[in-house]
Amino acid sequence: MPSDATPDPYAHPIAFGQRLKILRTRRGMTRAQLGGLVGDRTASWVRALEEGRLQTPKLETVLRMAEVLRLPDLSALVGNSSVPVSLFAGPGHARLGAVKDAINAYPLTMRREAPTTAHIQARLARAWTARHSAPNHRDVIGALLPDLIRDAQLAVRQADRAADRRAAQSALSEVYSLSQFFVAYQPDAPLLWRIAERGMIAAQESEDPHAIGVASWLTAQAHRDSGPGHYDAADKVTADALEFLTPLLPDASDHVLAITGALIFEAGYTAARRRETGTAWRRWDQARAMALRLPGDYYHPITSFSRAIMGAHAVTVAVELRAGGESVRQAAASDATAIPSRPRRARHRIEEARGYQLDGQPDVALDTLDRAHQAAPETIKYNGYAKAIVLEHVESKVPARRRRASELAFTLGLLTA
Structure with missing residues (x-):
């Protein structure tokens, strides 16, 4: 390998801090961004980890880092791992x-x-x-x-x-x-x-305006889920799509109204990822106004956008803003049973579990993940947030919690006997 080439973070025996720096850089993320997304940590804390002046953090923090960095497997960050876990790609x-x-x-x-x-x-x-x-x-x-x-x-x-x-x-x-x-x-x-x-x-x-809206919605999601370095691209896609669709709204079908509402919320979702609280909630309000223009029983077949989904979207905004108490309040106000889609209902349960986890209610989080599994096992099986919560509590010092988390881990295929 040339001397000026980027090291391979998967090559042994690169230290944890070196891996972290390489993976963070590849994701286009600053130290301040990573520290904030991990849990209100500072850029200097991340730098100390990368330079080896701090020891490898506890498992829960490593899991959160892997989650934020969208890593395919935990071992990408820690090297040889005793926990065979694929976080975001099974x-x-x-x-x-x-x-x-x-x-x-x-x-x-x-x-x-x-x-x-x-x-x-x-x-x-x-x-x-x-x-x-x-x-x-x-x-x-x-x-x-x-x-x-x-x-x-x-x-x-x-x-x-x-x-x-x-x-x-x-x-x-x-x-x-x-x-x-x-x-x-x-x-x-x-x-x-x-x-x-x-x-x-x-x-x-x-x-076809509806087809263009759906494709834009999915493309924006692909950019957003690629990490902070792609948030601007996600925003550009949603902005261009909304500029195209807005003049059509006075005579639009329910499907076009719905995909417009879904795109508005998508912009709010990205804002929440950026921790832009005001913009995130303003976009949620605008999306809700669009949902109220739809029939009460309407449910978009692709995006799930509807009046019924707005409570779930509010939970997502609060969770992405890392507001535990607000996440729990929004979860209490939402009605998961009103969501007819099983995978979307399971996704909502996972978001609720993230909120309870943020709010320091791990047992409720595990119970909520169990309900997500009941709704749609394949949704939780491939969801990194759910896996991270379960694996964190596999090491709990509370026996009942550790037992419950281990049962879920076995169910999801994260641990083997």
């Missing part, structure tokens, strides 16, 4: 390979006739319904996606008229949206980005 779903093969293929031949766009849209509607209702939603949509991807790609290729091609591109964009939900938190970041970019291109080609 071992990969059994159907990931088949989905990836379909995404990577290009239908250049015309040996069979593509299904009609209406047929593809009907299959998509059934797939979204299955995603929201099945506890093993990744398994269900993972089985449907390969054929959907191939058929939607083929429909675009075989469309002769401009209107038919735009309709086919809209359907293809939605197929990519469904694919992005499946690939999220899987161990293949390049695949996620490939899907997001293709979804945006297909949406733009379709000229």
Whole structure:
């Protein structure tokens, strides 16, 4: 390796502090940003860790660092680890390979006739319904996606008229949206980005405002979840999409109103990640106003945006702002049973658990994670926040808490007998 090359943080025996500095730098994060996100620590504290003047922190702090740095595995930060944990990317779903093969293929031949766009849209509607209702939603949509991807790609290729091609591109964009939900938190970041970019291109080609809004929403999420160095890009995507959609709102359908509301909240989510309290809550208020323009029983099939979801969104804002007491108050005011989607309900339970954890109520946090598992086991299995909470309490000095956390850890596959 050249002398001026960046060291590999996974090479042994690089010290913890060196690994931390390399991984932080790669994420585009300052010491002050990392320290603040870990738990109101200072930049000098992070520097002391990186320079080896402080010992490796306790497990709970290391877990939080790995969470903030969006590391695929705890060992990336600590080297050889006695706890085999994948924080944000599990071992990969059994159907990931088949989905990836379909995404990577290009239908250049015309040996069979593509299904009609209406047929593809009907299959998509059934797939979204299955995603929201099945506890093993990744398994269900993972089985449907390969054929959907191939058929939607083929429909675009075989469309002769401009209107038919735009309709086919809209359907293809939605197929990519469904694919992005499946690939999220899987161990293949390049695949996620490939899907997001293709979804945006297909949406733009379709000229469909709803498709463009959904693709923008998912692209902004991909940027936001890539770390602080990508927050500006997330904000730019949401701002551009809102500028495009806003003039259309007076005569917009419920779906366009909903995706606009989802994008407004997305801007608030990123603001909360930045710890911009005023902006985050202002955006939540604006999103709630948009939700109130929707029918009371309306529920967006892709983003889950609705009146019912705003309580869950309030919990997320409070948690991302690291406000434990406010998180608990918002959790008490929200109604998880009003969320019809099982994976979205499970995600809300995880956010509630994060709030209870922040508020110093670990036993309630574990109970809430158990309810998340009951709602949708595959959601909690691939969620890094849930894993970090569970693993922290595996080492608890309180026997009952340690036992409960260990049971959850075994259930989630984080620990083996």
